[in-house]
Amino acid sequence: GIAQAIIHDPPVIILDEPTVGLDPKQIIEVRNLIKSLAGEHTIILSTHILPEVSITCDRATIINRGRIVANNITTATPASSSYEIEIEGDRDSLLEIVQQLPQVEQAAKVGDNLLKIVGQVGTNLGAELARIVVNNGYNLLEMRRTRKTLEDIFLEVIGSGESNQQEERHDQ
Numbered sequence: 001g002i003a004q005a006i007i008h009d010p011p012v013i014i015l016d017e018p019t020v021g022l023d024p025k026q027i028i029e030v031r032n033l034i035k036s037l038a039g040e041h042t043i044i045l046s047t048h049i050l051p052e053v054s055i056t057c058d059r060a061t062i063i064n065r066g067r068i069v070a071n072n073i074t075t076a077t078p079a080s081s082s083y084e085i086e087i088e089g090d091r092d093s094l095l096e097i098v099q100q101l102p103q104v105e106q107a108a109k110v111g112d113n114l115l116k117i118v119g120q121v122g123t124n125l126g127a128e129l130a131r132i133v134v135n136n137g138y139n140l141l142e143m144r145r146t147r148k149t150l151e152d153i154f155l156e157v158i159g160s161g162e163s164n165q166q167e168e169r170h171d172q
Helices: 002-006 024-037 050-056 091-100 126-134 150-160 161-171
Strands: 012-016 042-048 059-064 067-074 081-088 102-108 116-121 137-148
Touching: 002 012, 002 024, 024 042, 024 050, 042 050, 050 150, 059 150, 067 150, 081 126, 091 102, 091 116, 091 126, 126 137
Parallel strands: 012 042
Antiparallel strands: 059 067, 081 116, 081 137, 102 116
């Protein structure tokens, strides 16, 4: 099917679920083919398999119920990154210190010993956060960087299934 689509060298190629039903080796081959075609063609990949989009595409558009709800999402670079820091000690005082950093967008206590810190777009807070934790006498048990996935963005713009069902009932 893909060969038939590209034989006449069209400027735009639309592929609907091109890797569904393929074995892992074939999936890799199709992904590589799509990436190689992207230099000379505009490829529109229609799929509900979001990890596939992240691996194959540079940009994504999310459509919900026939409407574009998020456009030109860059799949290679996350919008922002956040850190989860597990410490021993008084989280409240550390939270106050971290909230003073200009590049911190949001900081909150999560769970028993966990802080979640969200940095501004394009910032890398990791080294600074580790330094603050250690220099203020806290025991750093674990620190991990988390990034929004395409699935996270999808759920943010689409919302939960329950709210969508309420919207559908309201529209009818």
